[in-house]
Each structure stands twice: as structure tokens, then as C-alpha cells.
Amino acid sequence: MNLLKKVTALLLSLAIVIGSIFVGTKTNSYAATSKSYIKELKIGKTYYYNLDGGKYKDKIKVYVSKNDNLLLRINDKTIKVLKYDYEYSKHNYNRLPYKCNVRIYNFNKKDKSLEIVLNYREDLQEGYRILKFKNSKCLLDKIYNDSYMEKYDSNTGAITLSEGNWGLFKDFTDAIGRFGCYYKIQIKGYKIYNPYTSNTTEDARKFKYTADKNLNAYTNTNSSKIAFTVKRDEKVNIYSFYQKGNKKYIKVKNSSGKYGYIKIGSSPLFEEWLMVR
Structure with a gap:
């Protein structure tokens, strides 16, 4: 050459x-609907929302443990570790400023249930962890690394994600190097469906x-x-x-x-x- x-x-x-x-x-063609959440959960505060469409509201709390893990507690029964070494990551100056939020969404109005979503940004990557609970039990726990939520349609449960090169289609990095793409996942009840195809960005x-x-x-x-x-x-x-x-x-x-x-x-x-x- x-x-x-x-x-x-x-x-x-x-x-x-x-x-x-x-x-x-x-692209500018997508609405910034990732901000269309029901509630952002503050650390240490207790909230009450009906997560599974049952008779009663669920007790929800996000807090940091003594060993600096970010935890989610549902009805004083179920505890999920959302992020290990939360305080370490937050104050590690060898990395970019650490951002992490936990929000309640209603991605699909037809399934009569809500999602709890951890959104994190670290080391030039942003990602999401989507959780769903029923009767205090976690029935859905899915992570999407190196992705950004462009929009979602609460009538269908379709969520449009854009991705760098370390997410759902990371295997293509070995063949072509870095890339940008976008695709739709879909939430129905307590299942999440990934696509077979993604389109490259403009x-x-x-x-x-x-x-x-x-x-x-x-x-x-x-x-x-x-x-x-x-x-x-x-x-x-x-x-x-x-x-x-x-x-x-x-x-x-x-x-x-x-x-x-x-x-x-x-x-x-x-x-x-x-x-x-």
C-alpha cells in the first residue's frame, strides 16, 4: 500500500x-425518549410502585452496602447486586467520572408490569441492565453493554438501542474492527427478545x-x-x-x-x- x-x-x-x-x-430522527421514565430512584430512599400488576404496591429501595456494592431491595425479601465496588468506581480517578442511575420504566403498557433499569457509564462505554420482578422474585435480568437507548414504544414494548462495538453484536469486531449500529429489542411480559439483525449507522x-x-x-x-x-x-x-x-x-x-x-x-x-x- x-x-x-x-x-x-x-x-x-x-x-x-x-x-x-x-x-x-x-441521527436526529430519534426522539430522546430515554428520559421518559416513571421515577428515578435516589439512594437510600424507599419507594412504592406496583411492579407486577398485583393487588399491592411493592416496596423498593436502592442503597450502598458496607462493602460499597450498589444494591436493590424489593419488599425486604429480594436483594440484587446492581453494581460491585460502587464507591470504588465512583472515586477512581484513573477512570472517567462514573455515572450510574436507577429508574423505573413502563416499556410495555400491555403487560401490566414495570421495569427497573440500571443505566451506567464508565470507561467510554454506556450500558443498561433491565430487571423485572413478580411476587418479589426477579424473573428478568438482562445486561446490554456499550449501548445507548434511543427510544422506546410503550405500545409494543420495542426498544431501539444504538451500539458501539462491544455490545450484542461484539463478535463482528473481530472481522471488521470498530463500528456503529442500531437495532430493536422487545419486552413482552417477563421475556426479552433480541434481534438477529442490526443496521449500521449512517x-x-x-x-x-x-x-x-x-x-x-x-x-x-x-x-x-x-x-x-x-x-x-x-x-x-x-x-x-x-x-x-x-x-x-x-x-x-x-x-x-x-x-x-x-x-x-x-x-x-x-x-x-x-x-x-
Whole structure:
């Protein structure tokens, strides 16, 4: 690769790194509904909310234990550790300022239950932990790392999350390096459903990846028919990710405007991988 090519690739790589870090600001088309919560729980204060649609309200308290863990207590029966070493993280000046809040949401009005959500930001990453309780028992406890809540629809239980490269689709980092994407999860009752597909952000789609070797692009994720071959040093744009079990594909568009699906593994597929890693 000549000097000009290296400089160009490096500049493009830096652009997508910045876009990935600030993945939460990928577009202005989403409403800032992550603030549409019922209540933010203050540490040490007791609250009463009906979490499961039963006859009585539940007693809820968030507090810090003697060994500095952030705890959630429901009806004086169930205790969940929300965050270990809370005070250590809060005052560790080798890290970015630690932010953590606990809020009550109603993501799906139809299931007649509420969610308790821990939102944390640490080491350039933001994430969420979603919990649901019934009869004081925790029936749902799901963590989404390196993600940002863009919006949710309380009529359907659909939550739109944007992600950097260490979240639900983190396995794609091994193949392409850093990226930004967004997808919808759905809450129904005490179950949460993850998608098979995520779409790359507008900034990520503008980035052109240079194939490090010849790559076969298939017509779809269930087909063995080759739509086209991406030649070594040919550039493509990445539009989406697909993962189901061990099957993982990236949807690409070549210079001719054709779309296809490239199967990924654990090895890098593009020259820019080392620069954007």
C-alpha cells in the first residue's frame, strides 16, 4: 500500500472511530425518549410502585452496602447486586467520572408490569441492565453493554438501542474492527427478545472497507449461491449485521451497487481493521 493510500485509510478510520464512540448521536430522527421514565430512584430512599400488576404496591429501595456494592431491595425479601465496588468506581480517578442511575420504566403498557433499569457509564462505554420482578422474585435480568437507548414504544414494548462495538453484536469486531449500529429489542411480559439483525449507522455506511483477500458475497444468509466476489483491494460499504447461532454475516454493497452477504469468522477481512481496532 502506498503512502497516499495509507493516509486516506487512516483518515477514514479515524472518522469511523469517532462516529463509533459517539454512536448515541448517530441521527436526529430519534426522539430522546430515554428520559421518559416513571421515577428515578435516589439512594437510600424507599419507594412504592406496583411492579407486577398485583393487588399491592411493592416496596423498593436502592442503597450502598458496607462493602460499597450498589444494591436493590424489593419488599425486604429480594436483594440484587446492581453494581460491585460502587464507591470504588465512583472515586477512581484513573477512570472517567462514573455515572450510574436507577429508574423505573413502563416499556410495555400491555403487560401490566414495570421495569427497573440500571443505566451506567464508565470507561467510554454506556450500558443498561433491565430487571423485572413478580411476587418479589426477579424473573428478568438482562445486561446490554456499550449501548445507548434511543427510544422506546410503550405500545409494543420495542426498544431501539444504538451500539458501539462491544455490545450484542461484539463478535463482528473481530472481522471488521470498530463500528456503529442500531437495532430493536422487545419486552413482552417477563421475556426479552433480541434481534438477529442490526443496521449500521449512517457514518458507518459511508466508510469504505478495503478487502484484504477475495471474499464471496452470497445472495442471502440462507443461500450458497454467490451473488458476486469482492476482489482483494476492492472497496465495499457495510449496511447491516446478521447473527443467529453460529451463523454470522455482514451485508455489503460493492462499487457496482450490488448487495450481498459475506460470512465472517474470527479473522480480519479488511485492511483497515488494524487501524480502526
